[in-house]
Amino acid sequence: MTDVRPAGVDLPGAAVHPRPHADDPFDAALLMLEGRRNVSRREFIKGVIASGVAVSGATYFGAACTGLAPAPLGGGVERLISLNVNGQVRRVDVLPGETLAMTLRYKLGLTGTKLGCDRGECGACTVLIDDVAQYSCSTLTHRVRGQEITTVEGLETPSGELHPVQQAFIDELGPQCGFCTPGQVMSAVALLKANPDPTREEARAAMAGNLCRCGAYDHYLNGIMRAAREA
Numbered sequence: 001m002t003d004v005r006p007a008g009v010d011l012p013g014a015a016v017h018p019r020p021h022a023d024d025p026f027d028a029a030l031l032m033l034e035g036r037r038n039v040s041r042r043e044f045i046k047g048v049i050a051s052g053v054a055v056s057g058a059t060y061f062g063a064a065c066t067g068l069a070p071a072p073l074g075g076g077v078e079r080l081i082s083l084n085v086n087g088q089v090r091r092v093d094v095l096p097g098e099t100l101a102m103t104l105r106y107k108l109g110l111t112g113t114k115l116g117c118d119r120g121e122c123g124a125c126t127v128l129i130d131d132v133a134q135y136s137c138s139t140l141t142h143r144v145r146g147q148e149i150t151t152v153e154g155l156e157t158p159s160g161e162l163h164p165v166q167q168a169f170i171d172e173l174g175p176q177c178g179f180c181t182p183g184q185v186m187s188a189v190a191l192l193k194a195n196p197d198p199t200r201e202e203a204r205a206a207m208a209g210n211l212c213r214c215g216a217y218d219h220y221l222n223g224i225m226r227a228a229r230e231a
């Protein structure tokens with residue numbers, strides 16, 4: 001490799017910085033910036049870190065040299081999308097790697113969906129996608145375009161009447177602290193849609209993905225059996 005500028009004076013004991021080389025993409029871009037924009041290596045590195053590792057050097061330098069904004073992340077993924085949530089079509093700006101839980105809570109204001117573990121272990125974030133219970137913390141929002149999403153806010157009737165599962169959970173004293181309750185409700189609703197008359201063991205198995213730190217499992221099971229009986 002060939003040095004493209006004269007060597008500096010290396011002092012004994014000083015940190016040695018490799019000299020830039022024109023055939024190294026990183027250094028070539030740096031040299032280009034130093035020549036054209038008088039941007040130092042320190043400023044360059046600061047900029048890369050602030051922009052995130054996902055930004056390619058080419059994009060960064062191209063923008064820096066031309067003064068244009070960097071190309072959007074995500075390789076052409078459309079960000080402004082339509083979602084069918086609780087029977088309404090909602091337009092929302094979604095990042096390429098955004099989870100449905102984040103979109104629901106922080107873009108659409110549907111905070112009934114809880115985030116507990118945020119890694120598919122607790123069930124607090126359970127919603128219905130085409131009537132099937134799913135962890136929204138482990139579902140990419142872009143993957144549910146065109147599907148029907150139901151959150152706990154979408155269960156009550158327009159007149160404010162609770163869903164039979166919600167009422168049965170109240171009657172059976174299911175919620176203790178209440179944090180897991182929306183997820184428990186959504187899983188129970190999905191169960192009763194698929195199996196309106198479950199045995200207690202079937203219900204227990206269907207609810208296995210919803211943890212309750214207050215230990216109210218039997219109360220929730222009683223609620224499911226009550227809702228099934230009264231439906």
Ligand code: FES
Pocket residue numbers: 114115116117118119120121122123124125126135136137138
């Ligand atoms: S927050 Fe999604 S499974 Fe725990």
Ligand code: FES
Pocket residue numbers: 174175176177178179180181211212213214215216
């Ligand atoms: S009611 Fe408190 S975590 Fe379930």
